[in-house]
Amino acid sequence: MTCRKKPKQRWKILHGDALDQLATLKPESVDAIVTDPPYCAGGFTEKGKQAARAMGVRHKTRWFTGDNMGTAGLAFLLRAVACQACRILVPGGSLLVFCDWRMVPALAPALESAGLRHQNLVVWDKGSIGLGKGFRPRHELVLHFTKGGVKPRYFSKSGSNLIPCKRVPARKRVHPTEKPIELLERLIEVVTPEDGLVVDPFAGSGTCGEAALRAGRQWVGIERGRAFCATTSERLAQVEEELRCASA
Numbered sequence: 001m002t003c004r005k006k007p008k009q010r011w012k013i014l015h016g017d018a019l020d021q022l023a024t025l026k027p028e029s030v031d032a033i034v035t036d037p038p039y040c041a042g043g044f045t046e047k048g049k050q051a052a053r054a055m056g057v058r059h060k061t062r063w064f065t066g067d068n069m070g071t072a073g074l075a076f077l078l079r080a081v082a083c084q085a086c087r088i089l090v091p092g093g094s095l096l097v098f099c100d101w102r103m104v105p106a107l108a109p110a111l112e113s114a115g116l117r118h119q120n121l122v123v124w125d126k127g128s129i130g131l132g133k134g135f136r137p138r139h140e141l142v143l144h145f146t147k148g149g150v151k152p153r154y155f156s157k158s159g160s161n162l163i164p165c166k167r168v169p170a171r172k173r174v175h176p177t178e179k180p181i182e183l184l185e186r187l188i189e190v191v192t193p194e195d196g197l198v199v200d201p202f203a204g205s206g207t208c209g210e211a212a213l214r215a216g217r218q219w220v221g222i223e224r225g226r227a228f229c230a231t232t233s234e235r236l237a238q239v240e241e242e243l244r245c246a247s248a
């Protein structure tokens with residue numbers, strides 16, 4: 001689909017390491033960081049985690065890097081991301097971090113120790129149970145922190161901390177841990193204003209970018225995998241064109 005209206009790109013994907021690229025962003029220029037880092041939860045023991053590849057789930061898409069760190073490695077990385085969040089977020093701006101329940105006790109203090117305020121724990125109800133035994137999981141979690149100094153900034157009153165949303169079917173995924181667009185849209189609409197800027201330092205296939213554009217926000221993504229950067233660019237160019245034509 002093509003249309004004639006003059007393009008104004010509302011997104012950018014930066015190839016490289018999350019910490020290196022976050023350091024290039026201007027102070028107090030970002031409304032929210034919404035991100036889905038590696039979960040590093042592929043095993044119940046540290047040895048199990050390090051042996052795991054992409055959460056132990058084989059997928060037709062490629063493996064991604066950084067998913068077999070131990071607990072301390074992930075906590076160290078995300079604390080450094082939170083330090084950058086303290087610098088680049090507007091006062092009252094939000095950091096939303098997807099994680100597995102096993103990592104919450106390590107990650108929440110790591111993020112808090114960077115100087116952010118712990119506000120909430122959002123539960124994503126996937127609507128159907130996953131693999132396993134006993135209490136088979138059907139949820140994932142999102143840690144919510146804000147930059148202090150002023151009250152947290154909220155832009156929707158209809159957000160609950162329990163969000164039901166079906167997962168992306170495996171056959172449709174272009175990333176092994178792809179998140180649903182509607183879920184990300186719900187998160188973004190609560191913590192950012194119209195036209196606000198969302199940053200995702202672990203962008204994967206750019207689902208957060210698609211959600212941000214569909215919600216009328218701008219987006220900057222960072223991703224270490226070159227092939228995923230290409231996937232993101234392709235996805236977002238299509239979405240932008242679709243939205244532009246729809247509003248023409």
Ligand SMILES: C[S@@+](CC[C@H](N)C(=O)[O-])C[C@H]1O[C@@H](n2cnc3c(N)ncnc32)[C@H](O)[C@@H]1O
Pocket residue numbers: 016017018019036037038039064065066067175177178179201202203204205206207208222223224225228
């Ligand atoms: C859980 S995935 C994100 C998936 C994404 N939410 C989606 O829906 O496609 C995490 C991504 O972070 C990337 N990554 C891991 N370590 C990184 C780092 N230090 N800097 C930048 N990207 C990194 C991986 O390549 C992977 O694509």
